[in-house]
Amino acid sequence: GAGVSQSPSNKVTEKGKDVELRCDPISGHTALYWYRQSLGQGLEFLIYFQGNSAPDKSGLPSDRFSAERTGGSVSTLTIQRTQQEDSAVYLCASSSDTGELFFGEGSRLTVL
């Protein structure tokens, strides 16, 4: 597609369940970012990929959070044993060498 695609757009889950969020970046973009945005707040950096490797995982809030990227393209963010404080919009962005980030529409996660 022409833009960054994220799925699901909305996810409601029960506390303790695992969730997977998917990001399909713009074709040819080598860099991929995951951010989290709580209601009315700024963007919190989670993890960054260059190709398939993640040189910076410093933003992951806990070991319940993990992410992978395969084939230099699609990335999956997994949250295990979800907690209510995990409720937020999870934004994925990709960029080429110019550095401008193109964002997806986000996945809104609600943990009941």
Add this chain to the structure above:
Amino acid sequence: GQNIDQPTEMTATEGAIVQINCTYQTSGFNGLFWYQQHAGEAPTFLSYNVLDGLEEKGRFSSFLSRSKGYSYLLLKELQMKDSASYLCAVRVISGGYNKLIFGAGTRLAVHP
């Protein structure tokens, strides 16, 4: 550490000019971005500065002073549709790769 500061909220009148300031303390500075985010939508790119000075793009201009760790976004001839959050983001080089760090954003309300 990395720190980016911008005002939380601003209000302005339709047709007027507004300046949104951003100050940063970062290591490995490699450019500054401004993004616009309407409520419930993904951020969209507005401007990019890597050298000192003013970059103009239509009604929007962005200024950078690297020695002062300071940038501003200038919006002219304000329209109601400019009501949004404006995110200042600094690109830093860390461990040989680029990372984009966002400020908390400035919510701008434009009133008639």
